[in-house]
Amino acid sequence: MFSKSCEYAIKAMIFVAQKSKDQARVSVKDIAKSTDAPEHFIAKIMQELGRKRLVHSVKGPNGGFYMDNEDLKNSISDIVKAMDGDKIYTDCVLGLKACSEKNPCPVHFEYKEIKKNLIKMIENNTIGDFNEKLDSGKFFLKNQ
Amino acid sequence: MFSKSCEYAIKAMIFVAQKSKDQARVSVKDIAKSTDAPEHFIAKIMQELGRKRLVHSVKGPNGGFYMDNEDLKNSISDIVKAMDGDKIYTDCVLGLKACSEKNPCPVHFEYKEIKKNLIKMIENNTIGDFNEKLDSGKFFLKNQ
DNA sequence: TCAAAAAAAGATAAAAAACTCTTTTTATTT
DNA sequence: AAATAAAAAGAGTTTTTTATCTTTTTTTGA
Numbered sequence: 001m002f003s004k005s006c007e008y009a010i011k012a013m014i015f016v017a018q019k020s021k022d023q024a025r026v027s028v029k030d031i032a033k034s035t036d037a038p039e040h041f042i043a044k045i046m047q048e049l050g051r052k053r054l055v056h057s058v059k060g061p062n063g064g065f066y067m068d069n070e071d072l073k074n075s076i077s078d079i080v081k082a083m084d085g086d087k088i089y090t091d092c093v094l095g096l097k098a099c100s101e102k103n104p105c106p107v108h109f110e111y112k113e114i115k116k117n118l119i120k121m122i123e124n125n126t127i128g129d130f131n132e133k134l135d136s137g138k139f140f141l142k143n144q
Numbered sequence: 145m146f147s148k149s150c151e152y153a154i155k156a157m158i159f160v161a162q163k164s165k166d167q168a169r170v171s172v173k174d175i176a177k178s179t180d181a182p183e184h185f186i187a188k189i190m191q192e193l194g195r196k197r198l199v200h201s202v203k204g205p206n207g208g209f210y211m212d213n214e215d216l217k218n219s220i221s222d223i224v225k226a227m228d229g230d231k232i233y234t235d236c237v238l239g240l241k242a243c244s245e246k247n248p249c250p251v252h253f254e255y256k257e258i259k260k261n262l263i264k265m266i267e268n269n270t271i272g273d274f275n276e277k278l279d280s281g282k283f284f285l286k287n288q
Numbered sequence: 289t290c291a292a293a294a295a296a297a298g299a300t301a302a303a304a305a306a307c308t309c310t311t312t313t314t315a316t317t318t
Numbered sequence: 319a320a321a322t323a324a325a326a327a328g329a330g331t332t333t334t335t336t337a338t339c340t341t342t343t344t345t346t347g348a
């Protein structure tokens with residue numbers, strides 16, 4: 001579904017969001033630890049997300065990544081687009097370039113509904129939304 | 145969503161199904177041409193599908209791939225499992241190994257519904273079903 | 289103003305996926 | 319029986335993705 005980079009990105013962003021509630025900054029090391037992802041790989045990903053303006057960062061001692069209120073309004077979809085592009089929006093499940101409403105593949109209309117829900121899921125969940133969910137103790141990000 | 149190999153496999157199988165209505169055999173060359181996939185790559189894929197008993201083949205002159213009535217009853221899901229394994233059934237969207245009903249990630253329940261529909265789509269469509277769809281002229285497999 | 293801490297950037301390496309080529313085996317047709 | 323046509327098998331190669339390592343830049347605090 002999503003690339004590994006994208007999965008890491010989503011988890012990392014949710015983690016940063018949680019930690020930056022009180023304007024704190026989070027280091028790559030902390031992000032890597034809590035998402036158990038390779039540190040240098042996460043570093044690259046955060047760099048990319050910073051370039052795409054989905055997260056803020058400051059260098060130097062006590063630096064790190066954080067989110068302001070605008071950042072928290074970004075959706076999972078924004079992260080997905082930043083990492084994997086918009087192929088989830090555009091591509092045919094069977095990989096047919098010509099597949100369209102007028103030229104549908106045999107599963108086009110069935111998949112259309114699924115895609116609609118998938119898009120709804122990633123667009124309707126903002127990064128900030130997860131703070132509450134995780135705080136409630138009913139949802140988790142842990143890997144093991 | 146699906147790997148490239150899996151996409152090719154689905155398209156190839158639908159093509160073979162169509163052609164083997166009158167017991168005809170289809171060569172790798174024909175499959176490759178009509179799905180516009182690399183010939184040797186399709187050869188490997190068909191070989192694998194043959195090993196997994198999703199399609200029949202005969203070697204030698206006038207040989208090729210074909211499906212009997214049992215083969216036509218296989219679903220897209222069977223092809224997907226053969227090519228990509230069952231990760232579509234089992235994996236968390238965020239890639240969390242511990243994600244489960246009791247330990248849900250923040251999008252677990254939303255994704256659960258989507259996954260259910262996705263699985264329904266691939267399980268309820270048999271390879272044979274596509275023959276009619278394609279014959280009706282309302283659906284296409286073409287790539288350009 | 290210097291040392292240290294952190295991200296940014298650049299370069300490289302490893303693994304997986306996608307793709308290609310060659311040889312072998314099997315069956316068929318003449 | 320020989321020639322041929324086709325898949326099966328085996329062995330690469332290329333590309334993409336994932337991951338790692340090193341150097342540079344920026345900031346800060348002592």
